[in-house]
Amino acid sequence: MLYINGEWRNANSGETFEVVNPATGQVIANVASGGRDETEEAIKCANVAFATWKKTTAAERASYLNKVAALMKEKAEDMAYTITTEMGKPLSEAKREVVSATAYVEWFAEEAKRVYGETIPASHPNKQLMVLRQPVGVTAAITPWNFPLSMITRKIAPAIAAGCTVVIKPAPATPLSAMKVFECFHEAGLPKGVANLVMGAAEEIGPVLTKSPLVRKLTFTGSTAVGKMLIRDSADTVKKVSMELGGHAPFIVFEDADLDAAAAGAAGTKFVNNGQTCICTNRIYVAEGVAEEFGRKLAEKVAALKIGNGLDEGTKIGPLINKQAFDKVQSHVEDALEHNGQLLCGGKPYDAGELKGYFYEPTVINYANEKMKIASEETFGPVAPIFTFKTEEEVIEKANNTPYGLAAYFYTKDLSRGFRIMNELEYGIVGINDAAPVTVQGPFGGYKESGNGREGGRSGILEYLEEKYVSINLI
Numbered sequence: 001m002l003y004i005n006g007e008w009r010n011a012n013s014g015e016t017f018e019v020v021n022p023a024t025g026q027v028i029a030n031v032a033s034g035g036r037d038e039t040e041e042a043i044k045c046a047n048v049a050f051a052t053w054k055k056t057t058a059a060e061r062a063s064y065l066n067k068v069a070a071l072m073k074e075k076a077e078d079m080a081y082t083i084t085t086e087m088g089k090p091l092s093e094a095k096r097e098v099v100s101a102t103a104y105v106e107w108f109a110e111e112a113k114r115v116y117g118e119t120i121p122a123s124h125p126n127k128q129l130m131v132l133r134q135p136v137g138v139t140a141a142i143t144p145w146n147f148p149l150s151m152i153t154r155k156i157a158p159a160i161a162a163g164c165t166v167v168i169k170p171a172p173a174t175p176l177s178a179m180k181v182f183e184c185f186h187e188a189g190l191p192k193g194v195a196n197l198v199m200g201a202a203e204e205i206g207p208v209l210t211k212s213p214l215v216r217k218l219t220f221t222g223s224t225a226v227g228k229m230l231i232r233d234s235a236d237t238v239k240k241v242s243m244e245l246g247g248h249a250p251f252i253v254f255e256d257a258d259l260d261a262a263a264a265g266a267a268g269t270k271f272v273n274n275g276q277t278c279i280c281t282n283r284i285y286v287a288e289g290v291a292e293e294f295g296r297k298l299a300e301k302v303a304a305l306k307i308g309n310g311l312d313e314g315t316k317i318g319p320l321i322n323k324q325a326f327d328k329v330q331s332h333v334e335d336a337l338e339h340n341g342q343l344l345c346g347g348k349p350y351d352a353g354e355l356k357g358y359f360y361e362p363t364v365i366n367y368a369n370e371k372m373k374i375a376s377e378e379t380f381g382p383v384a385p386i387f388t389f390k391t392e393e394e395v396i397e398k399a400n401n402t403p404y405g406l407a408a409y410f411y412t413k414d415l416s417r418g419f420r421i422m423n424e425l426e427y428g429i430v431g432i433n434d435a436a437p438v439t440v441q442g443p444f445g446g447y448k449e450s451g452n453g454r455e456g457g458r459s460g461i462l463e464y465l466e467e468k469y470v471s472i473n474l475i
């Protein structure tokens with residue numbers, strides 16, 4: 001269903017699209033497929049709502065968000081179940097996603113109250129200078145399927161907290177999680193038009209959002225290719241844009257590292273969500289002398305990961321989202337083996353019996369090299385290639401040798417080296433002996449072609465605010 005101006009409704013055409021459980025291949029719902037007209041209507045309603053929403057107090061906006069967070073906590077089980085059944089991740093991970101999605105709502109309820117302005121010392125005795133922060137206006141948000149709940153709240157909560165109104169288009173694979181969070185907005189009594197949900201064909205909805213002069217801000221999480229296109233399409237109306245795009249995360253293990261901790265960290269960051277996150281490790285660089293041992297330790301952990309339906313107890317590896325994702329994984333593995341990679345575990349599709357999903361065995365390949373596709377392309381799947389290196393300079397150069405710059409990880413016990421590498425990595429997020437750095441109070445975002453802008457942290461709300469500089473002449 002679409003949610004426009006505070007009401008649930010069908011598409012004007014009455015058309016629907018199917019939502020498929022990627023583990024079973026079964027259709028689990030049919031949802032309204034809106035298009036150009038519904039999106040235009042949603043933008044108009046958001047624009048009307050903005051006139052009053054921007055004048056509410058921060059405390060008032062925070063109180064709505066706190067109500068939403070409380071409702072999300074009540075519905076946590078149901079939301080987690082929805083995430084798993086529409087996108088496949090293990091239920092334990094889906095539950096963690098609900099917790100983090102809720103935490104973003106609570107965080108920005110607090111941050112709403114801390115949108116401070118500034119006064120500036122003037123260079124003339126009769127002048128008074130100041131800076132106000134004001135909401136940018138109607139915000140369009142386009143979100144992906146891999147975190148179908150938290151990517152929504154990480155955008156909508158700061159927008160609403162700042163005093164903006166929102167039109168959101170979720171990924172076609174995962175409209176049900178979006179509807180769940182909108183049920184909470186509805187039950188919390190959010191004024192009509194403040195948050196609107198449209199779904200349907202991206203090629204129809206996308207251009208309406210990017211071309212509209214009423215939309216002043218576009219926030220997007222998804223592939224680099226689509227992000228670049230959206231930036232181009234937003235140029236005519238010079239929108240403020242925030243982009244969370246692809247990554248190609250290096251994970252560096254120095255010879256002095258705690259190898260057990262590093263192997264556990266690599267297994268965690270590579271195979272979470274079946275490798276389908278933009279901060280998943282893509283390239284593991286291990287110091288030559290410890291590569292054999294590290295490879296053995298990592299493969300031991302990875303081979304033990306249980307594959308299956310995310311709803312089943314103990315499942316750690318669910319299905320890939322679709323055939324395209326599966327084909328990419330398969331082609332990266334075949335290509336790596338053709339280029340003399342040493343297979344340590346996995347390496348083939350997984351036969352899940354009556355489950356009709358696209359399952360692939362979690363795979364570790366040692367002695368990877370630069371000729372392999374996996375060395376430069378984002379796999380977005382459960383394949384861990386291990387490269388070796390000799391010196392610190394060499395590995396920094398290799399780690400940075402990519403157009404991406406989202407997340408990087410490294411393991412060492414040497415403090416000075418830790419600081420050197422931290423300073424040199426051209427990445428927006430760095431985990432030092434830490435494979436799970438993402439948290440609501442930290443800014444999330446990338447360098448280079450991984451995007452611009454930050455979500456979460458103190459910076460998250462700034463993305464939805466304009467600065468107004470005021471000079472007063474005391475005549």
Ligand code: ADP
Nearest residue numbers: 142143144170171172202203206221222223226
């Ligand atoms: P993925 O390959 O992971 O699905 P995409 O970048 O294609 O990543 O999708 C992320 C989001 O961008 C989804 O909501 C998708 O529908 C949307 N999207 C894809 N193509 C377009 C487009 N041409 N215009 C607007 N949104 C798009």
